[in-house]
């Protein structure tokens with residue numbers, strides 16, 4: 500790592516400049532770890548919040564409000580005086596000039612750094628079928644969760660208003676693609692909604708007649724949680740009325756249907772108006788930009804290989820952490836991001852104290868958890884597999900501990916009491932905008948791009 504950065508004009512800035520890209524788990528924990536360091540931190544994110552992604556499914560299914568899982572980053576870090584926040588989208592990183600280029604309110608800004616921590620994470624991947632995004636929202640952002648909330652509750656409204664029985668059935672058929680924790684949580688919650696929370700809410704439909712179908716391409720759902728957990732989660736889901744299909748690949752979809760190919764080779768097309776995509780993620784394009792500049796390749800998920808200390812090969816001043824980092828034995832999970840973010844911050848501090856050498860990052864595996872239904876969760880901690888009510892209590896403690904902000908913890912506890920004791924949903928507001936906004940914005944952007952091209956050509 501270079502000594503404290505000299506500015507381009509040759510003047511030595513007062514303090515070492517650390518730029519952090521991303522206010523997710525990696526970025527936030529790196530920023531917090533630098534609060535007493537003699538550095539000036541600039542945290543850049545395209546959103547104004549720190550998102551607790553593990554609870555997105557609860558926003559989508561009306562349990563929690565978006566504010567409870569996404570506090571404003573400025574507020575979370577308001578006491579950190581050595582830190583500035585830029586609401587901007589990073590377009591590029593120049594490793595030679597040591598600058599980050601970003602779009603801030605339609606202006607291009609260039610932010611110089613002495614040390615850089617890149618924690619830009621991953622986004623939804625449709626495995627080469629980007630057209631699926633029109634019909635099936637992913638689960639990665641507040642926009643996604645609110646859109647899904649609109650689509651799920653909107654589907655029951657559409658069914659209630661629909662005179663044609665076949666179309667009504669299609670509105671009451673929900674398909675979840677992907678049997679990982681998010682898919683399982685979504686399927687379980689939609690089933691809970693239809694069987695319990697929405698009871699007596701409608702006059703022309705019986706919400707409990709809704710079909711919830713979970714398609715998983717692999718041999719079992721929740722495979723990383725171990726055989727026992729996987730089997731028990733499937734049993735609980737089936738008791739809730741979820742139809743679980745493993746070895747089932749979604750090969751096509753449109754507004755009204757989904758086509759699935761099963762392990763035995765046969766395909767089926769079913770009528771389903773509401774689809775949830777919980778099947779895959781791919782890394783931020785910034786991974787490619789970094790890899791290109793060091794002459795390396797990204798891995799299959801687009802992640803950048805780093806040295807054992809989380810730094811970029813040949814660039815000890817640049818750290819890649821969290822989901823964007825490819826490092827043996829570190830999973831793409833919140834704990835991995837928090838720990839690697841903190842590690843990068845500590846390495847920068849050690850360097851500034853003049854300590855020689857680099858310490859490798861040691862990931863401490865605290866296990867993983869997934870909620871299957873009310874009072875039922877599965878957990879895998881090392882060799883231990885925990886399920887049922889015990890798993891759920893563990894889930895409760897972990898989530899209350901890690902949720903950001905005291906007010907949010909209180910709010911979440913109150914909402915959980917409403918949902919889990921009373922089976923009610925406190926956050927059922929849907930607006931027309933939420934459902935169509937993503938597609939309208941996309942169409943608008945594509946339209947603007949076409950107009951620009953036409954202007955250039957003309």
Ligand SMILES: Cc1cc2nc3c(=O)[nH]c(=O)nc-3n(C[C@H](O)[C@H](O)[C@H](O)COP(=O)(O)OP(=O)(O)OC[C@H]3O[C@@H](n4cnc5c(N)ncnc54)[C@H](O)[C@@H]3O)c2cc1C
Pocket residue numbers: 520521522523524525526543544545546548550551552553554555556587588589590618619620621638639680681783785820821822823831832833834836867868
């Ligand atoms: C639905 C869901 C459920 C999950 N459940 C669990 C769970 O139960 N347990 C668990 O351990 N993990 C879970 N995870 C994974 C966990 O959330 C991630 O591992 C963690 O968020 C990774 O942290 P990160 O900092 O690498 O990325 P993120 O938290 O994704 O943060 C990336 C940040 O970078 C910003 N950003 C990206 N690109 C740019 C750009 N070009 N310019 C500016 N800003 C940018 C984004 O806005 C975002 O704020 C879940 C993830 C999802 C999506």
